[in-house]
Amino acid sequence: MSGPEGLRLNTEEQCYMPSSPTIGRPVAVLGIGSMGTAIAKALIEAGHHVTVWNRSRERLAGLTGCFVAETAVEACRDAEITFTCFSNLPATYDVLKQPGVVGALQGKALVPMSTATPDEVHGFQRFAQASGIDYLDAKIAVTPAQIGAPTAVIFFAGPQALFLRVEPVLRALAGRATLMGQRIDGAVLGDFAFLSVYFASTIGILHGAAFLRNSGLNIEQFFGLIPCFLDEINARSQSFRKMIVAGDYTDVQSALKTDLAGARLLANATANAGMQNLFSDALIELMQDAVAQGHGDLDSAAMVQAFSKIMSTPQPVEVPG
Ligand SMILES: NC(=O)c1ccc[n+]([C@@H]2O[C@H](COP(=O)([O-])OP(=O)(O)OC[C@H]3O[C@@H](n4cnc5c(N)ncnc54)[C@H](OP(=O)(O)O)[C@@H]3O)[C@@H](O)[C@H]2O)c1
Incomplete structure (x- = not known):
């Protein structure tokens, strides 16, 4: 199997064998840390022709079935799509x-995957436009x-046409590769919304486990019920x-004031x-604030109104299509 000019094949296991050569596309992954390794492995597994580069060579040792470039420019020279997975955008x-x-990237797709801010x-x-690079932003919501x-x-x-151009490759990385819109900060904002779900639910799970353990109960049944x-x-x-x-919260399944009473029982x-009570105190404070704003008799979905009231600057809304 010949590779991009001048690049050696990482063949510790002599295993460069694309599983589906007909769909293999030349791609590069720059930044082979924990996440970059997983990205490269998934692309290799899907049968793409992967070239990798990392600043320190030792991170590359366990990665087989790909080409290893000596420099970043070598890695992306022949790649149709370049993924970067550095610690942050300054490193990128x-x-x-x-x-x-x-x-080497001009006219080609660049997909930076590092966590970043909207700014x-x-x-x-602006950097990509000035450089003639087709920029599709990506933010990862999994480990x-x-x-x-x-x-x-x-x-x-990023641009929908660009997303569609690279989508078959993206599917190897995530079954739910989701275009959040053409606004370039869409992926970052989606990731922050995910983080609010992730932090609230994982901290809730750990709080529940600590409560059962402190109360002398076995946590196995609790963890068995998490899917439910x-x-x-x-x-x-x-x-x-x-x-x-x-915009109607009157079809009440669980009223906010009922949830507040439950949060007070949890605190007790x-x-x-x-246990220390920071978790339940925070819940009570949030719900009390929403009740004080007049939402107590509404479904607890009305919390969204209370959260939105805190915003001082209206955000632009992108209309789909
Ligand atoms: N790990 C996760 O669960 C996860 C989940 C979602 C998103 N992410 C995001 O994915 C990105 C990578 O995370 P990670 O977990 O893979 O981190 P990591 O294991 O620490 O890897 C960081 C990578 O960045 C490279 N790097 C850092 N500074 C550099 C510089 N100035 N020049 C060249 N290379 C540089 C490192 O190269 P060296 O090996 O040479 O140091 C390494 O390849 C982060 O933005 C993170 O927020 C991670």
Whole structure:
């Protein structure tokens, strides 16, 4: 199997064998840390012709079935799509500003996957436009172990035509590769919305486990029931969506004041279990604030109104299509 000119094949296991050569496309992954390794492995597994580059060579040792470039410019020279997975965007600039890299990327797709702020991706968009690079932003909502899973979510933002051009390759990374819109900060914002779900639910799970353990109960049954809890949360969130879209919270399944009473009981129970109460205190504070704004008799979906009131600057809304 011949590779991009001058590049050696990483063949510790002599295993470069694309599983589906007909779909293999030349791609590069720059930044082979924990996430970059998972991205490269998923692309190799899907049968793409992958060239990797990392600043420190030792990270590349366990990666087989791909080409290893000596420099970043070598890696992206023949790639149709270049994924970057550095710690952050400043590190990404450090590499892209190496001699010849911008020239090698011109007219090709560049997909930076590092976590970033909206301001940073706007700045990166200006850099890409000035450099003639086709920029599709990506933000990852899973850990490396989930890359390639059918339920894995990666948010994308940028021109729809560019997304469609590279989508077949993106599907190897995440079954739910999702274009959040043509606004370049769409992926970042989607990722922050995901993080609010992720932090609230994972901290809730850990709080529940600590409570049972402190109360002297076995946590195995609790963890066995987590999928059922998530099903319930899913069903509840679908009813939230309908109410938020309609702007009507009067079809009450669980009133905000009822949830507040439950949060107070939780606070008492956790205090009795000898635990610190920061978690339940925060819940009570949020709900009390929403009740004080007059939402107590409405469904607890009306919390969305209370959260929105805090905003001082209206955000532009992109109309789909
Ligand atoms: N890990 C996760 O669960 C996860 C989930 C979602 C999003 N992310 C995002 O993915 C990105 C990468 O995370 P990670 O977990 O893969 O981090 P990591 O394991 O620490 O890898 C960081 C990578 O960036 C490279 N790097 C850092 N500064 C550099 C510079 N100035 N020049 C060249 N290379 C540089 C490192 O190269 P060296 O090996 O040479 O140091 C390494 O390849 C981050 O933005 C993170 O927020 C990670």
